[in-house]
Amino acid sequence: MxxxxxxxxxxxxxxxxxxxxxxxxxxxxxxxxxxxxxxxxxxxxxxxxxxxxxxKLRGALNALVAGQERGTVTDRVVTASGGNHGLAVATAARLLGLNAAVYVPETTPEAKARRLANSGAELVRIGEHYAVAAAAARERAERDNCPYLHAYDDPDVxxxxxxxxxxxxxxxxxxxxxxxxxxxxxxxxxxxxxxxxxxxxxxxxxxxxxxxxxxxxxxxxxxxxxxxxxxxxxxxxxxxxxxxxxxxxxxxxxxxxxxxxxxxxxxxxxxxxxxxxxxxxxxxxxxxxxxxxxxxxxxxxxxxxxxxxxxx
Structure with missing residues (x-):
């Protein structure tokens, strides 16, 4: 991010x-x-x-609110996740009035994918592993000129x-x-x-x-x-x-x-x-x-x- x-x-x-x-x-x-x-x-x-x-909701919320305080988060956020972080970002974004796109591996368990699909976020399933989904999400964030929120490698998270x-x-x-x-x-x-x-x-x-x-x-x-x-x-x-x-x-x-x-x-x-x-x-x-x-x-x-x- x-x-x-x-x-x-x-x-x-x-x-x-x-x-x-x-x-x-x-x-x-x-x-x-x-x-x-x-x-x-x-x-x-x-x-x-x-x-x-x-x-995961704790880290996502803290990072997004901190981003709003700094002016680096305005209306959209993109992330990649094995499931729990993505659902956290989607929920935090909804609570804060933001739009979220969540990239997950195709191997994400259906229990998590189902909840993500119902969260209101845009769900993109791509690749066999988290690294593939993360790379695609970063490309999307750069293309859309919006912040990418890492699942764990972020001080606010x-x-x-x-x-x-x-x-x-x-x-x-x-x-x-x-x-x-x-x-x-x-x-x-x-x-x-x-x-x-x-x-x-x-x-x-x-x-x-x-x-x-x-x-x-x-x-x-x-x-x-x-x-x-x-x-x-x-x-x-x-x-x-x-x-x-x-x-x-x-x-x-x-x-x-x-x-x-x-x-x-x-x-x-x-x-x-x-x-x-x-x-x-x-x-x-x-x-x-x-x-x-x-x-x-x-x-x-x-x-x-x-x-x-x-x-x-």
């Missing part, structure tokens, strides 16, 4: 605090459920109850996602870690910027989608394979430069989970709590159940529910 050159690529806590004010008239403050699982206290941030059914961390710290001050799934890195980077020194952010990736692990090993964003049951939400081929810079300033721990662990955790959320979430949202619980989250009282972010599924 076109915006003035920032003094730093990293999102800061001050950016997150500004995002809290921008989102207040539009986004839901989602509830947090504190419960006991296997004898241990755990909190669940029910972000799948957000407008559009996923956390990262700051908007960080508002989840602010809410968690307000609702569960006793938690000592906030755990979230990682795709392009915007969510975990925003939470890391919002978290206090006493509360670690922990990013969880599927074994088949390791954009953050690969970037940390290489010292920069690099292309990685995408192969997971959660790839429709966590299938970014590389982490964003802005999220990586933010994590450089506000480091997060990391964990990996298998597809089998993700599906098992998703089904357990339904069986024990009747919480119906998409696979990506179950990744934090999968990591905690597998003993890969070092915390006495973690808060696990259930990031979205835009998938059709039948419990095992």
């Amino acid at each position: 076109t915006s003035p050159e920032p003094t730093t690529a990293a999102a800061t806590r001050a950016d997150v605090d500004r995002a809290v004010l921008r989102l207040a008239p539009y986004a839901r403050r989602t509830p947090t459920l504190t419960t006991v699982i296997d004898g241990h206290v755990v909190s669940l941030k029910l972000e799948h109850l957000q407008l559009t059914g996923a956390f 990262v700051a908007g996602q960080g508002t989840i961390g602010v809410e968690v710290l307000g609702d569960v001050p006793e938690c000592d870690a906030i755990v979230a799934a990682v795709g392009g890195g915007g969510l975990i980077a925003g939470i890391s910027a919002a978290a206090s020194p006493k509360r670690r952010a922990i990013g969880v990736e599927p074994q088949g989608c390791q954009s953050l692990h690969a970037a940390l090993a290489a010292g920069e964003p690099v292309d990685t394979p995408v192969d997971s049951v959660a790839s429709s939400a966590l299938g970014a081929a590389r982490i964003g430069a802005v999220p990586l810079a933010t994590l450089g300033a506000h480091p997060a721990a990391t964990a990996l989970v298998s597809d089998a662990e993700i599906v098992s955790a998703r089904d357990r959320l339904w069986e024990e709590f009747r919480l119906a979430v998409e696979p990506a949202a179950a990744a934090p619980l999968a990591a905690w159940l597998a003993g890969r989250v070092s915390a006495e009282h973690p808060c696990l972010v259930l990031c979205g529910a835009n998938a059709d599924w039948i419990p095992a």
Whole structure:
């Protein structure tokens, strides 16, 4: 998205605090459920109850409102998405009186494509992977001379996602870690910027989608394979430069989970709590159940529910 050159690529806590004010008239403050699982206290941030059914609305709204404040967003916006970000941009645009065009891969799950088609935005399905849809969307934005809103590689988007961390710290001050799934890195980077020194952010990736692990090993964003049951939400081929810079300033721990662990955790959320979430949202619980989250009282972010599924 076109915006003035920032003094730093990293999102800061001050950016997150500004995002809290921008989102207040539009986004839901989602509830947090504190419960006991296997004898241990755990909190669940029910972000799948957000407008559009996923956390992405926060970043989209913050970026578009910030763009309006700067005068870089007027009447139209173009984006590319695996589904959740596109629905967020479409909904945010409608709330703000803007037009939106959303480009998605042809492999986007029907549950997400259906909601996008009903959102009022122009839906364009193109290519097998996100990168193809993103390239086409950028060409469209340049041709139409309107802003392109990236799904995660934008400081305003990262700051908007960080508002989840602010809410968690307000609702569960006793938690000592906030755990979230990682795709392009915007969510975990925003939470890391919002978290206090006493509360670690922990990013969880599927074994088949390791954009953050690969970037940390290489010292920069690099292309990685995408192969997971959660790839429709966590299938970014590389982490964003802005999220990586933010994590450089506000480091997060990391964990990996298998597809089998993700599906098992998703089904357990339904069986024990009747919480119906998409696979990506179950990744934090999968990591905690597998003993890969070092915390006495973690808060696990259930990031979205835009998938059709039948419990095992």
